[in-house]
Amino acid sequence: MLNLENNVGFVSTKYYNIEDKIKFESGVEFGPVTVAYETYGKLNEKGDNAILVIHALTGDAHAAGYRTENDKKPGWWDDLIGPSKAFDTDKYFVICSNILGGCSGTTGPSSINPETKKPYGIDFPVFTIEDTVKVIKKLLDYLNVKSLYSVAGGSMGGMQAIQFVISYPEFVKSAILIATTSRLSPQAIAFNAVGRNSIISDPAWNNGDYYDKPIKPDRGLSNARMIGHITYLCEEAMYNKFGRRLQNKNHYDFNFDIDFQVESYLQHQGQIFVDRFDANSYLYITKAVDYFDPADKYGSLTNAFKDTVAKFLIISFDSDWLFPSSQSKEIVSSLMNLGKDVSYCEIKSPCGHDAFLLEYEVQSKIIKSFLNEHINEVENEQSL
Amino acid sequence: MNSHYKTSKGLHLNYSLITRRIEEGAKVLDLGCGSGVLLKMLKDKKHIYGNGIEIAQNEVIQCLEKGLSVIQGNIDDGLKQFKDKSYDYVILNQTLQSTYNPDYVLEEMLRVGKKCIVSFPNFAYWRVRFNFFFTGNMPKSKVLPFEWYNTPNIHLLTIKDFFEFSKAHNINILECIYTTRAHIRKGLHYSMFANFFAEEAIFIISKD
16 A cells, blocks of 8 residues: 555646747757646645756656556655645645656657657757756746746756756746756766767667667666766765675676676666666756856856845755765855855765755755745735 | 853843844854854844854754755855955854864954954853862853863863954954943953953954
């Protein structure tokens, strides 16, 4: 039996078709785009109690609740979204959509190109974080959201939250940026590059044209995922999780099969990933993440944030070396120098970058304090 | 960090003394802001634009609940993210004695703040002296309740020490306020009397 206490219950993914073409940052005009999304809670009459949550690299629109009775796991941020939870669905209208270029319902390279009746493959235009945010804004307009009470995201979701505040400064009242950065370090880009290279060098990738072929670039994609998983953990997390323990054996086998638990874990993560993710989507989305750099685009981070009116909450994790605290602090500094309302917490965790999906208790407390105070303020203003 | 220094009555006196000295709408940075009581008071009474820095996560959460802008951080690491003279006031309320590098913290405060407000318990207070003199143990009192091995107050100082430090580092003393349980006194110069009778001191300082 599923535990539905404080849970949003059963949900289904909905779809919104954007018929008009969307102008991408590259100059390309692209459309139509279908957006997969889920919502929890109710939008109020004024349309100002909405919270947009944005998923990380390989997430989807299913952020909370269950789709069927047989689901083994709830949505990816179920710990934080629901009645009385940090994103309280009794108070707020919570929205989550699948990213542009993804493969979980929103139009991406695996979608059928209406002109050719075949999957786009690498004919899909290269897009940026700014473009992904543009698509989300169209969804919010369609849902009659007049302003966002908050936008929240971790990792790549945090990057999109940053871009959302920059693109639509007046629209956003608060932003919660978790384990994120305003630009990847060269080290993080390097890991993405190896991941992409692993896909591209798989012969089955076939220049992105593999959708109707019997063999898909699963090997390349699963290697990319294995590399990714190394970066989501940290040394301590790996010691805690696996140590040097062997997988179902007491001695080395003196061959090249799997000996260590850590090997087995990575292989498993790689294998289950190919069942739910598209290799081309992985290429496009990691590229968008690599390109993201508002400081470069707007001259400086300070300049990028100058028109924002949102209150910011920034959270990082001390063991996260992929999106290190120093990068969060950089965002904090530029917001402070602008005199913006910003708060920052660094959570101690042995979990590395993954912490943002695991350390939900302390995050809940922090986010709840931040949001509740915020709603009191809005109520006070109304009563004056 | 305010919890390192325990006196509810004293704290409130302290807060109102500080609040009175801050102009309407000033820009204030509170170092070691604790649960944000002083910042909240300044926000409500003087409509300041304020930020707090606090090392303890549970205190940071309490600040968030009050709707304050708070940065989790260690003031011993300095204030690198802040520009020179970017705040009207930088406050270090009852925290100086528990920093690892008081001289560096003061230097950074004076760089960032046009004016700084520093308060600390006076270790030359007569009760502390008598306590030490007669018992031979590290002094304990209501305001300094810790044992030598667990006290966060690792850099205790006296009013005299602070005057000497200010002189040696070219720090301007704009005002000093001495408090005891019953009295508040003011002065600009070192007085042996104050060093003996004041339980606590609040200094308003600046450096060009």
